[in-house]
Amino acid sequence: MIEDLKGFLSVYAENWHDWGPQIYEAIWVTIQLTIASFSLAVVLGLLLAVGKLSNIGLVRGFCTAYIEIARGVPALAVLFLLYFGLVPLGIVFDAFTAGAIGLGMSAAGYIAEVFRAGIQAIHKGQREAALAVGMTPMMTFRHIILPQAIRIILPPMLNMVILLLKDTSICSLISTDELMLRAKDLAMMSFLPMHLFLLAGAIYFCLSWPLSLITRKIENLMQRGRRQTFGG
Amino acid sequence: MTGPLLQVEELHKSFGDLEVLKGVDMTLDRGHKTAIIGPSGCGKSTMLRCINYMERPTQGHIHLDGELFGETQSDGAYKPMNEKGLARQRAHVGMVFQGFYLWPHLCARDNIGIGPMKVRGISKAQANELADAMLEKVHMSHKANEFPERLSGGQQQRVAIARALAQQPKLMLFDEPTSALDPELIGEVLNVIQELAEEGRSMVLVTHEIRFAREVADHVIFLHDGVIVEEGPPKQVIDNPQHERLRAFLRQIVEH
Amino acid sequence: MDAFFTKLMTLGGPLLLGAGTTVAITISALLVAVVLGLALALIRLLNIHPLNWLIATYVEIFRNTPVLAQVFIIYFSLPYLGVNINPFPAAVIGLGLNGGAMLTEVFRAGLNAIHFGQREAALSVGMTPWMSLRYIILPQTWRITLPPLGNYAIALLKDTAVVSAIAAPEIMFWARNLVTSTFETTFVYILAALLYFCLSFPLARLVDGFERRQRAWQ
Ligand SMILES: Nc1ncnc2c1ncn2[C@@H]1O[C@H](COP(=O)(O)OP(=O)(O)OP(=O)(O)O)[C@@H](O)[C@H]1O
Ligand SMILES: [Mg+2]
Numbered sequence: 001m002i003e004d005l006k007g008f009l010s011v012y013a014e015n016w017h018d019w020g021p022q023i024y025e026a027i028w029v030t031i032q033l034t035i036a037s038f039s040l041a042v043v044l045g046l047l048l049a050v051g052k053l054s055n056i057g058l059v060r061g062f063c064t065a066y067i068e069i070a071r072g073v074p075a076l077a078v079l080f081l082l083y084f085g086l087v088p089l090g091i092v093f094d095a096f097t098a099g100a101i102g103l104g105m106s107a108a109g110y111i112a113e114v115f116r117a118g119i120q121a122i123h124k125g126q127r128e129a130a131l132a133v134g135m136t137p138m139m140t141f142r143h144i145i146l147p148q149a150i151r152i153i154l155p156p157m158l159n160m161v162i163l164l165l166k167d168t169s170i171c172s173l174i175s176t177d178e179l180m181l182r183a184k185d186l187a188m189m190s191f192l193p194m195h196l197f198l199l200a201g202a203i204y205f206c207l208s209w210p211l212s213l214i215t216r217k218i219e220n221l222m223q224r225g226r227r228q229t230f231g232g
Numbered sequence: 233m234t235g236p237l238l239q240v241e242e243l244h245k246s247f248g249d250l251e252v253l254k255g256v257d258m259t260l261d262r263g264h265k266t267a268i269i270g271p272s273g274c275g276k277s278t279m280l281r282c283i284n285y286m287e288r289p290t291q292g293h294i295h296l297d298g299e300l301f302g303e304t305q306s307d308g309a310y311k312p313m314n315e316k317g318l319a320r321q322r323a324h325v326g327m328v329f330q331g332f333y334l335w336p337h338l339c340a341r342d343n344i345g346i347g348p349m350k351v352r353g354i355s356k357a358q359a360n361e362l363a364d365a366m367l368e369k370v371h372m373s374h375k376a377n378e379f380p381e382r383l384s385g386g387q388q389q390r391v392a393i394a395r396a397l398a399q400q401p402k403l404m405l406f407d408e409p410t411s412a413l414d415p416e417l418i419g420e421v422l423n424v425i426q427e428l429a430e431e432g433r434s435m436v437l438v439t440h441e442i443r444f445a446r447e448v449a450d451h452v453i454f455l456h457d458g459v460i461v462e463e464g465p466p467k468q469v470i471d472n473p474q475h476e477r478l479r480a481f482l483r484q485i486v487e488h
Numbered sequence: 489m490d491a492f493f494t495k496l497m498t499l500g501g502p503l504l505l506g507a508g509t510t511v512a513i514t515i516s517a518l519l520v521a522v523v524l525g526l527a528l529a530l531i532r533l534l535n536i537h538p539l540n541w542l543i544a545t546y547v548e549i550f551r552n553t554p555v556l557a558q559v560f561i562i563y564f565s566l567p568y569l570g571v572n573i574n575p576f577p578a579a580v581i582g583l584g585l586n587g588g589a590m591l592t593e594v595f596r597a598g599l600n601a602i603h604f605g606q607r608e609a610a611l612s613v614g615m616t617p618w619m620s621l622r623y624i625i626l627p628q629t630w631r632i633t634l635p636p637l638g639n640y641a642i643a644l645l646k647d648t649a650v651v652s653a654i655a656a657p658e659i660m661f662w663a664r665n666l667v668t669s670t671f672e673t674t675f676v677y678i679l680a681a682l683l684y685f686c687l688s689f690p691l692a693r694l695v696d697g698f699e700r701r702q703r704a705w706q
Contacts, residue, residue, distance in 0.1 A: 074648075316616055351615060351619070
């Protein structure tokens with residue numbers, strides 16, 4: 001048993017000079033992909049959230065439809081459509097761009113709902129602020145509105161980062177050269193799929209777990225704040 | 233069966249380092265009613281919850297109707313009873329909680345009927361019949377199909393009492409049944425409890441309603457810091473308290 | 489117009505077949521995930537030390553790695569241990585294990601949301617712990633967890649797309665095959681996306697309904 005494990009691990013040691021640099025490079029792509037898609041999702045999500053609350057029926061309708069569709073269609077289908085499906089129309093993205101745009105557009109639907117909840121909190125905060133006589137607008141924003149909005153927005157946002165980080169792996173299926181694709185290629189070349197997929201899994205875990213811990217910490221913190229707000 | 237209905241011997245209960253009950257004894261004869269009074273945190277609830285083994289005592293023993301409760305004994309050694317045996321014994325003891333704890337997914341009738349149905353295995357029709365009879369006892373027949381969320385606190389507590397009655401218990405335990413109620417709803421619940429008392433049921437009642445205790449109970453226990461400081465007939469304990477602590481406690485209650 | 493319909497018929501057929509597989513994978517994996525999640529959440533209630541730790545570890549690992557990696561490990565690595573596995577069961581096991589981790593947390597939150605007095609009241613009328621779980625606690629947990637469960641089902645339905653990577657014959661798999669044989673790239677992928685939407689939209693409406701009813705309860 002111990003011997004088996006030793007043998008299993010020694011494979012990594014033997015191959016690391018070859019795998020190591022490639023894996024590092026791929027991790028970096030995965031991180032860039034996460035950041036790029038998250039940034040796009042935040043910007044697009046904010047626009048959609050504002051649009052969904054708009055007075056103009058057409059804008060509202062479009063944003064509502066977008067959000068529903070984005071939440072109902074798998075990111076992978078969006079990626080395929082962007083990367084392969086638009087080529088006949090003369091629209092060609094490289095794999096990284098298609099990956100970032102596809103994941104971002106897909107996540108934007110979810111982010112929009114998060115922002116909408118936050119915006120509604122601000123509306124409520126303003127009503128309450130009107131009652132809190134003697135506060136300057138700056139003070140009300142700082143002490144009443146902002147805390148409420150952040151409490152609602154921050155935890156799901158962080159969860160979205162984790163979700164996106166994991167979802168970048170599906171970009172391997174449109175040949176974005178990120179961690180999963182590199183692991184798969186190395187697996188095919190070396191005939192060591194178990195080693196490489198476990199390695200990839202472990203790396204994703206090392207990237208995602210700290211984020212999970214931080215998110216949970218913040219969630220707990222917000223909960224505590226909540227109890228203080230309403231507790232006697 | 234002769235002998236007392238309930239016997240509590242040398243009851244101790246600790247939560248970690250905190251010793252809440254420090255040796256409490258009591259006996260209750262059939263048809264008698266004992267009220268337990270005392271300041272908040274003195275261990276009244278804990279004592280009541282030890283009686284039906286909702287909490288396992290750290291020391292001491294309970295006998296119900298001559299039978300050792302929550303434990304089995306062989307060769308002088310006591311062993312905790314298994315969950316099945318415990319459930320069978322608990323079925324003889326009705327309990328009414330401060331927080332009602334009606335089950336929100338069941339209507340009033342099913343809240344009452346489900347226990348006998350699952351525990352004693354009676355049919356659904358029999359359970360409904362039983363539930364309706366119990367609802368009538370607590371004057372809640374008109375709300376049989378209502379769900380708990382649509383009932384007032386007083387109504388919920390009356391249904392909870394009916395639920396306990398449906399067990400056809402030998403003993404009823406009440407843990408501050410009116411403390412969570414708005415003042416105007418307390419009366420309806422106390423009325424129901426009084427009617428049960430007049431039927432000759434055996435009960436142990438924890439309450440802050442001193443006047444009610446005086447009227448309904450035939451024995452009053454004043455619990456303080458986990459020990460019984462004073463006990464006796466209500467007229468003696470409440471109208472003529474001996475210990476300074478009890479006097480202070482009663483003064484404070486009256487002021488409220 | 490006629491050409492459009494012919495195209496729709498020839499391409500839609502295989503995709504619909506794929507949709508059948510997608511639904512089958514979703515339902516099977518959902519079943520695995522619900523049973524696993526509920527069982528593990530209940531075992532955690534018992535608070536047995538090494539088990540607790542094992543379950544928490546399982547949950548953390550599966551929640552912090554991509555489902556694609558999980559499916560790959562099961563599909564490509566089990567043969568390495570001498571176990572040969574087909575794409576369909578590999579997909580169901582991978583997605584099911586992934587969902588089991590998600591739902592363990594969902595059920596745990598649901599169970600913990602129920603006041604301990606509910607259980608005590610059940611014990612006090614003479615129910616055994618098992619009866620109190622069966623007749624009092626679980627029905628209430630169910631009500632609380634229905635919306636997150638529905639949301640999970642939608643996420644799962646969408647996640648099934650990734651098992652095309654191990655050649656499980658679901659929508660995306662058929663779409664890719666059709667593209668290589670017909671070159672109708674745009675049309676096929678739009679159709680595939682549409683198909684997913686048609687499957688998930690009713691579910692989303694259902695979840696909305698649950699959530700609205702839940703708010704009404706509170
Ligand atoms: N499960 C528990 N774990 C730890 N401590 C407990 C537990 N239950 C009760 N206690 C403690 O035991 C003491 C007695 O509690 P108990 O509920 O019996 O008081 P009480 O006399 O019923 O008070 P009240 O009138 O407020 O209901 C309190 O200090 C309480 O904090
Ligand atoms: Mg109490």
